Amino acid sequence: MRPQAADRYRSQSSARRIVIISRDNTRTYTFSPLALFGGLTLFLAVSLGFLAATTYLVFRDDLFDLVRERNANMQQAYEDRIARLRSEIDRISSRQILDSVAMDEKVEKIMSAQRGIADRQRAVGELIDKARSIGLIDDNNTAVPADRQAALDPADVTGSINAYADAGRASLIDRQFDALTSAAGTAVVPKIDLRTADGKPDFKAISKHLASVDAEQAKAVEAIAEAANSRVDAAVEIISDAGLRVNVPEGPSDSEEAVGGPYIPIGGAQALATAMQEADQAFNRMAQVKAAAARLPLIRPLPGGGMTSNFGSRRDPFLGSLAFHAGIDFRSPTGTDIKPTAPGVVTVAGWSGGYGNLVEIDHGNGVTTRYGHMSRITARVGDRVTRDTVIGEVGSTGRSTGPHLHYETRVNGAPINPVNYINAGKKLANLLP
Incomplete structure (x- = not known):
């Protein structure tokens, strides 16, 4: 036998084979002793290393503490970050709420x-x-x-x-x-x-x-x-x-004389x-x-009656000489109702010489009115009358030439031209409707 063939035979005889058969397929894996030894050695080394690492970890509790501390620090960092984010959200929300409240207050105002x-x-x-x-x-x-x-x-x-x-x-x-x-x-x-x-x-x-x-x-x-x-x-x-x-x-004065004071705008x-x-x-x-x-006698006593005699000097209708006429006369048919020209209290109601049947009314503040030559008196002394009260009727009693009303206005007993009051009443009617 040749030497090369002999070496190959020895090699094949010392090698290890692994045969895998699957139905019709057959696979053969051949491992040399060196490869098997190397694999076994690697396996043992890995096993020993794992065992050593496990033993090291078991006897080193501080490593677990370090890991736990690190995890705790990481968790704390995350929680701090979350807290800051929540604080920022709360700040923004609070700001929005304040802005909303301020807006509501402005709108309500x-x-x-x-x-x-x-x-x-x-x-x-x-x-x-x-x-x-x-x-x-x-x-x-x-x-x-x-x-x-x-x-x-x-x-x-x-x-x-x-x-x-x-x-x-x-x-x-x-x-x-x-x-x-x-x-x-x-x-x-x-x-x-x-x-x-x-x-x-x-x-x-x-x-x-x-x-x-x-x-x-x-x-x-x-x-x-x-x-x-x-x-x-x-x-x-x-x-x-x-x-x-x-x-x-x-009322308020428009004069700017002798005025002053601090300026306080409103x-x-x-x-x-x-x-x-x-x-x-x-x-x-x-x-x-x-x-x-x-309350003042500022109207005509007989609105429909025509005036026949003025106040002041005139010729006396009986004697023909100049005489003072203390009132004014209003022509009107006998029996016409006579009403006061202002409210007041009746002080005279009866016969009074040349006045004939006379009614006198006190309007207060010294102002009185007289109504003469009445055919009939319906008021009594002490009566409180108004402008709507009938105090008598037109007639021709006393020194009178025909049915009419003799009307007088007096202030503190002195006769005043009634026309002045009547004209004043007309002006007031336009100013104070």
Whole structure:
């Protein structure tokens, strides 16, 4: 046998074979002793290494502590980060809540201001209607200064918010702003910009706009108060010129002499409240002077009777010589009802010489009236009479040439021309309807 073949035979005989048979397939794997030894050695080394590592870990508890500490630190870091994020979220949420609350407060403030303006505007409207009903101002407002006539018809810029009370807050603000903007174009106040640079509603501008509406309403009320006080002053002057007197509180003076004091500005609403108070005082003065005038003999005793004799010097109808006539005479048929020219108390009711049947009425403050030549007296001494009370009937008793009424007005016993009172009454009727 050759040497090479012999070596190959020995090699094959010492090798190890692994045969795997699967149905019709047969596979054979051949491993040399060296390969088997190497594999076994590697397996033992890995096993020993795993065993050594396990033993090391078992006897090194501090490693587990280090791992746990590291995990704890990582968890704490995550929790801190989550806490910071939550804090940031809470801060943002709080800021949003504060902004929302601030927005609600601003909107509520504007709504409250508008409700106040609406209430005040209704009061101003009622005052204007009252002024027109008594003829203080007419439909063209000609009784007030030209620069204040437009203020008597202020535009309605209220009510726009309540109409959208069920809408969202942002929508509410926008619609309120739109309503105010559209109304500003027709209001007597100048149109102003009610938005900020970024297009959002400017609450300061809106508040200023509403205040300007109050200011315009205040001008309207001031105009009415001035007109009323002017009427009252004119009425008092008319009564005074007629020789009578009424006790009416003095109105505000326009004089700027000997005046002063610290400057304390007032807002639109307060200015309107002050103007309303002045208007109420003016109307109270008007009511007082009207009531006082109603207690004075300022009307004709016989509205349908013609005047036949004036007050003063005249020729006596019986003697033909000049004589003083202390009253005025009104022709009227016998039996015509006679009524007082003012309320009062009957002090004389009976025959009185040349007066014939006479009734005298005391109206207070020294003012009396006399009604002579009656055919019949229906009043009695002590009776309280009004302008609607029938005190007697026209006749021709006493020194009389025919049926008529002799009418006198006296102040503290001195006769005063009744025509002055009657004319004053006509003027007052136009001033104080």
